[in-house]
Amino acid sequence: MTATSGRPQQNAGRARVVLGMVGDKWSLLVVCHLDQGPRRFTELKRAVEGISQRMLTVTLRGLERDGIVTRTVHNVMPPHVTYRLTPMGKTLYEATTPLLQWTIKHLAHIDAAREAYDARTDTWLAGSVQPEH
Amino acid sequence: MTATSGRPQQNAGRARVVLGMVGDKWSLLVVCHLDQGPRRFTELKRAVEGISQRMLTVTLRGLERDGIVTRTVHNVMPPHVTYRLTPMGKTLYEATTPLLQWTIKHLAHIDAAREAYDARTDTWLAGSVQPEH
DNA sequence: CGGGATCCCTTACGATACTG
DNA sequence: CAGTATCGTAAGGGATCCCG
Numbered sequence: 001m002t003a004t005s006g007r008p009q010q011n012a013g014r015a016r017v018v019l020g021m022v023g024d025k026w027s028l029l030v031v032c033h034l035d036q037g038p039r040r041f042t043e044l045k046r047a048v049e050g051i052s053q054r055m056l057t058v059t060l061r062g063l064e065r066d067g068i069v070t071r072t073v074h075n076v077m078p079p080h081v082t083y084r085l086t087p088m089g090k091t092l093y094e095a096t097t098p099l100l101q102w103t104i105k106h107l108a109h110i111d112a113a114r115e116a117y118d119a120r121t122d123t124w125l126a127g128s129v130q131p132e133h
Numbered sequence: 134m135t136a137t138s139g140r141p142q143q144n145a146g147r148a149r150v151v152l153g154m155v156g157d158k159w160s161l162l163v164v165c166h167l168d169q170g171p172r173r174f175t176e177l178k179r180a181v182e183g184i185s186q187r188m189l190t191v192t193l194r195g196l197e198r199d200g201i202v203t204r205t206v207h208n209v210m211p212p213h214v215t216y217r218l219t220p221m222g223k224t225l226y227e228a229t230t231p232l233l234q235w236t237i238k239h240l241a242h243i244d245a246a247r248e249a250y251d252a253r254t255d256t257w258l259a260g261s262v263q264p265e266h
Numbered sequence: 267c268g269g270g271a272t273c274c275c276t277t278a279c280g281a282t283a284c285t286g
Numbered sequence: 287c288a289g290t291a292t293c294g295t296a297a298g299g300g301a302t303c304c305c306g
Contacts (some may be wrong), residue, residue: 008168011167012161015163015229017236017243018233019155032148033145049147052300053301054270066243068246081269096228098232099232100144102151115161116198189280190288274300275298275300278295280296284290285290285291
């Protein structure tokens with residue numbers, strides 16, 4: 001048997017839960033940065049390149065709801081809010097490590113596979129359609 | 134340092150690649166089933182509950198393009214096509230194992246966190262609006 | 267500073283019908 | 287059997303404005 005026991009249906013079903021949590025565009029990015037230590041909203045906004053303010057809010061709310069991060073509000077002016085990983089959040093990030101490692105290891109191979117596939121596909125298209133007269 | 138070395142920006146950037154591959158609704162499900170051995174199109178269709186014929190095709194094409202599965206056509210009538218994991222596909226699935234394990238371990242805690250969060254949120258909403266009558 | 271509310275566009279996805 | 291083609295809907299996500 002493989003490392004994960006049980007029927008594939010079960011495994012995969014569970015997998016959907018994690019993917020629902022960190023499978024989106026930004027969650028893992030944010031978790032990754034929070035693994036470095038607590039961060040404030042604007043710090044994250046700057047650190048996570050390309051994220052919009054709206055998506056940072058949405059992402060953080062989702063992570064908070066799932067118990068991955070905690071949100072701490074210090075009632076001062078101007079507002080001061082810090083986000084940090086929960087212990088569970090820490091373990092979640094650690095659990096993604098093999099996947100990170102895998103990606104780094106296979107990145108070149110993946111790119112090659114894609115180019116090869118696209119080249120095949122493009123050729124078929126070019127060959128099936130007659131260049132107009 | 135954590136298990137993954139390098140700057141978070143790098144790690145997370147790589148993570149996006151894997152998530153782009155298996156972060157969608159069906160890919161990991163399909164990979165999971167193919168880990169059991171080669172399968173035919175209709176076998177997968179039946180095995181992966183709820184997947185539409187269209188999404189199975191789309192998913193398989195994507196996995197094929199990324200070098201995760203191979204598609205083998207036997208030219209007979211009726212058509213006979215088998216899909217199987219590539220060696221790289223095997224290792225990808227293995228790399229997801231910790232995440233599966235993590236999910237199984239923390240599922241109850243996640244549900245609890247969600248309910249607690251939702252309860253808090255609902256209370257706030259209920260408190261701000263007066264019950265009519 | 268740390269958001270919420272709104273608008274709008276692009277994808278992902280599902281249902282259905284047709285085909286070699 | 288193993289798809290392709292087409293359509294409609296829902297969700298994801300970005301840009302912008304506003305507010306305590």
